[in-house]
Amino acid sequence: VKFAMIGxxxxxSCFAAFLRKAGADxxxxxxxxxxxxxxxxxxxxxxxxxxxxxxIDGFKTAYTSRRYRHNGCxxxxxxxxxx
Amino acid sequence: MDAVIFMxxxxxxxxxxxxxxxxIGPETVLVSLMNGLGNEDKLLKVAEPERVIYGSGVMGxxxxxxxxxxxxxxxxxxxxxxxxxxxxxxxDKVGKELERLFIEGGCETICWDDVKPMIWxxxxxxxxxxPISALLRLKVKDFTRDMNGMGLAIATMNECIAVANxxxxxxxxxxxxxxxxxxxxxxIQDYYPSMAQDMLMHQRQTExxxxxxxxxxxxxxxxxxxxxxxxITQMISCIQKNYDKQYKEEA
Numbered sequence: 480v481k482f483a484m485i486g487x488x489x490x491x492s493c494f495a496a497f498l499r500k501a502g503a504d505x506x507x508x509x510x511x512x513x514x515x516x517x518x519x520x521x522x523x524x525x526x527x528x529x530x531x532x533x534x535i536d537g538f539k540t541a542y543t544s545r546r547y548r549h550n551g552c553x554x555x556x557x558x559x560x561x562x
Numbered sequence: 563m564d565a566v567i568f569m570x571x572x573x574x575x576x577x578x579x580x581x582x583x584x585x586i587g588p589e590t591v592l593v594s595l596m597n598g599l600g601n602e603d604k605l606l607k608v609a610e611p612e613r614v615i616y617g618s619g620v621m622g623x624x625x626x627x628x629x630x631x632x633x634x635x636x637x638x639x640x641x642x643x644x645x646x647x648x649x650x651x652x653x654d655k656v657g658k659e660l661e662r663l664f665i666e667g668g669c670e671t672i673c674w675d676d677v678k679p680m681i682w683x684x685x686x687x688x689x690x691x692x693p694i695s696a697l698l699r700l701k702v703k704d705f706t707r708d709m710n711g712m713g714l715a716i717a718t719m720n721e722c723i724a725v726a727n728x729x730x731x732x733x734x735x736x737x738x739x740x741x742x743x744x745x746x747x748x749x750i751q752d753y754y755p756s757m758a759q760d761m762l763m764h765q766r767q768t769e770x771x772x773x774x775x776x777x778x779x780x781x782x783x784x785x786x787x788x789x790x791x792x793x794i795t796q797m798i799s800c801i802q803k804n805y806d807k808q809y810k811e812e813a
Contacts, residue, residue, distance in 0.1 A: 482566075497633075
């Protein structure tokens with residue numbers, strides 16, 4: 480099953496971390512470009528409070544315009560689609 | 563995509579669903595794990611009930627910096643509840659797979675046949691404790707120990723429960739209070755809920771419209787009056803539109 484996570488802020492990223500930790504094929508999508516680029520390049524540092532630390536990689540990522548408003552974001556979803 | 567999970571702010575969900583059209587095919591299951599009431603209605607605008615799963619998480623989450631996030635299980639036990647809007651092969655396949663992955667990933671999860679009672683309980687609890695904590699600027703434990711604070715909480719809860727009953731969720735205020743005492747103990751007590759954090763610490767837009775605002779709307783639709791929830795919704799809405807104009811003590 481291929482998953483996309485549309486909206487990968489605090490909650491989306493944590494939920495995706497659990498899923499990917501178990502091996503899910505998942506693409507993160509968020510307007511926060513710095514976060515998406517970091518996850519794509521170096522993976523995600525995931526902490527389960529207080530002291531469980533995991534480094535999780537193998538995510539696909541894409542970013543959207545902040546308000547999902549511009550027609551121009553459809554190519555990003557094509558990117559997701561192709562992933 | 564086989565499944566598209568939506569975790570945007572509830573105010574951005576409609577646009578996100580529209581924007582995601584290119585990766586939604588005729589067999590794609592849409593999933594909302596966002597807090598609040600009525601998020602599934604927004605998914606049902608573009609997919610039939612046999613392809614929609616909804617639910618929500620219990621844990622707290624934080625984005626620490628780009629590329630780093632943290633989850634905290636405030637209370638032990640099940641952290642994620644979801645289920646299909648309507649039973650179907652597609653929903654079953656995705657629901658079971660999500661449940662398996664979450665559990666294997668370390669997050670206790672249940673995919674329910676009928677998740678509605680869980681959703682309503684969560685919405686009621688959030689509608690009672692979150693805005694009152696934000697408005698009174700008090701932690702949950704501090705306002706529930708005050709006669710007037712607790713009175714306000716009970717009045718809010720009674721209205722929410724009257725609405726929930728009309729939507730086929732048979733609970734009572736004493737039952738919910740007892741459940742709360744059993745399950746969370748001090749867990750829920752000693753912190754500022756997310757709405758109080760949004761309003762007091764970050765001056766952000768809150769999720770009032772998927773909580774008390776939704777209770778008011780759902781109540782109206784079935785003829786249940788919700789004056790307390792209406793006042794709470796109006797107060798939070800007014801505050802969040804006018805953060806820059808609020809009275810501040812001189813430094």
